Amino acid sequence: MDDLDKIFRAYDIRGIYPDEVNEEMAYKISRATVKVLGANKKNGKMVVAMDSRPSSGGLLEAVIKGINDAGVNVISIGLSATPVFYYAVKEFCANGGIMITASHNSENYNGFKIVKKDSMPIGTKGLRKIKKFVQKNISNSKKKGVVETKEVLKEYIDSILKLGKGNLSASDLADFSSKFHFTIDFDNDKDRIFFTDENGNKIDPDIISTILIHYCFKNAGTILYTVASSRNIINEAVSNGNKVICSRIGHSFIKETMMKKKIVFGCEASGHYYFKDTNYFEAPLLVLVRIIEILSETKMSLSELVQKFDKYYRERIETDISDIEDVNLQIKSIEKKYKKISRSGRLAKISHIDGLTVEYPDFWFNFHLSNTEPVLRLTIEADTQELLAEQKQELLKLIQL
Numbered sequence: 001m002d003d004l005d006k007i008f009r010a011y012d013i014r015g016i017y018p019d020e021v022n023e024e025m026a027y028k029i030s031r032a033t034v035k036v037l038g039a040n041k042k043n044g045k046m047v048v049a050m051d052s053r054p055s056s057g058g059l060l061e062a063v064i065k066g067i068n069d070a071g072v073n074v075i076s077i078g079l080s081a082t083p084v085f086y087y088a089v090k091e092f093c094a095n096g097g098i099m100i101t102a103s104h105n106s107e108n109y110n111g112f113k114i115v116k117k118d119s120m121p122i123g124t125k126g127l128r129k130i131k132k133f134v135q136k137n138i139s140n141s142k143k144k145g146v147v148e149t150k151e152v153l154k155e156y157i158d159s160i161l162k163l164g165k166g167n168l169s170a171s172d173l174a175d176f177s178s179k180f181h182f183t184i185d186f187d188n189d190k191d192r193i194f195f196t197d198e199n200g201n202k203i204d205p206d207i208i209s210t211i212l213i214h215y216c217f218k219n220a221g222t223i224l225y226t227v228a229s230s231r232n233i234i235n236e237a238v239s240n241g242n243k244v245i246c247s248r249i250g251h252s253f254i255k256e257t258m259m260k261k262k263i264v265f266g267c268e269a270s271g272h273y274y275f276k277d278t279n280y281f282e283a284p285l286l287v288l289v290r291i292i293e294i295l296s297e298t299k300m301s302l303s304e305l306v307q308k309f310d311k312y313y314r315e316r317i318e319t320d321i322s323d324i325e326d327v328n329l330q331i332k333s334i335e336k337k338y339k340k341i342s343r344s345g346r347l348a349k350i351s352h353i354d355g356l357t358v359e360y361p362d363f364w365f366n367f368h369l370s371n372t373e374p375v376l377r378l379t380i381e382a383d384t385q386e387l388l389a390e391q392k393q394e395l396l397k398l399i400q401l
Helices: 003-007 023-037 056-069 082-091 123-134 153-161 170-174 176-180 205-216 231-239 251-261 284-298 302-309 324-339 385-398
Strands: 013-016 045-050 073-079 096-100 109-115 147-149 183-186 193-196 222-226 243-247 265-267 273-275 313-320 349-351 356-359 363-369 375-382
Touching (some): 003 013, 023 045, 023 096, 023 109, 023 123, 045 056, 056 096, 056 109, 082 109, 082 153, 109 123, 123 251, 153 284, 170 176, 170 284, 176 284, 205 231, 205 273, 205 302, 222 251, 231 243, 273 284, 324 363, 324 385, 363 385, 375 385
Parallel strands (some): 045 073, 045 096, 073 147
Antiparallel strands (some): 183 193, 356 363, 363 375
16 A cells, blocks of 8 residues: 555545645645646636644645646635535635545544535545546646635625524524533534533434434435434434435535435434535534524423434444454454344344444444544444343454454
């Protein structure tokens, strides 16, 4: 495996700074991106932004230089949340954009989220093309591009508020905690949102999704979930008059599926929420707006809402791995074992949409290898706490890491 193989992942580019990702690599990647997007044609322009990591500033400068040297103009929105970056790419009718971030990875990592026109993900095929051009010598353009700095945060917030019911203002978003007594957190690039209720309990993102589906998506169309999503989501979506579709984990796969099938809402257990109303990209601020509106209308606390909709017991376990081939062999062995096990007269339903999913009427589990780091994730959900504990113990005995 060469250095590029290490940093080019399933749907973005990320690695350890400065050993794997650095200013030289940022320059090459930005020039290659211009080539792949065709942004160096007449009046081409790209949007760039960065998260708050210490290494992001230098990488942003290198990306801007690379794009300008390729003859393309740059709109820089500087320090930004990823959803604001997505908004800017579409709003400014850019050929695409590059966001300097390694998402939820620790600060010794950094990387690049790359999007096409309208903020659609570059995708695995696009990343392969970029990787190919990084390895080549691309000559400079005779005419260099220029960089322009713009502020878009206020416009972005206004656009999100317009998608609500019209009862909230920007000041309401800033002051929600004092009125409703819950708190929120974001990951590094702020495309994921996490809720903590008035009692200090962290809320599973799947239950936030279930609440949103119940109150905001009645007979709305199709709801997307992933292999790691709680059955609360599926049951609520169907009972609320919607169709459901299961997706692989990862924003690139989800957005492509949602756009192709015109899906109204998609969600991940990791705290990503996708809306057709926001061009299919993550909109954590819209999730906050909707939750505030639901609490205002129902006169319920967040903990009361969670208690109403969380009907199962689940646990998510992740562990670092060093030998992917060995892990895959162990997962295949587990699959063989469960193929023979019957519960209440029923054999398991087994699927491989993403990793291994085994489903019984009273519990299910999924093993999934991360696309962005050497990590194995196990999700288990059961009808009772006792069954959850029993199956967790059994599965952890079977997977020897």
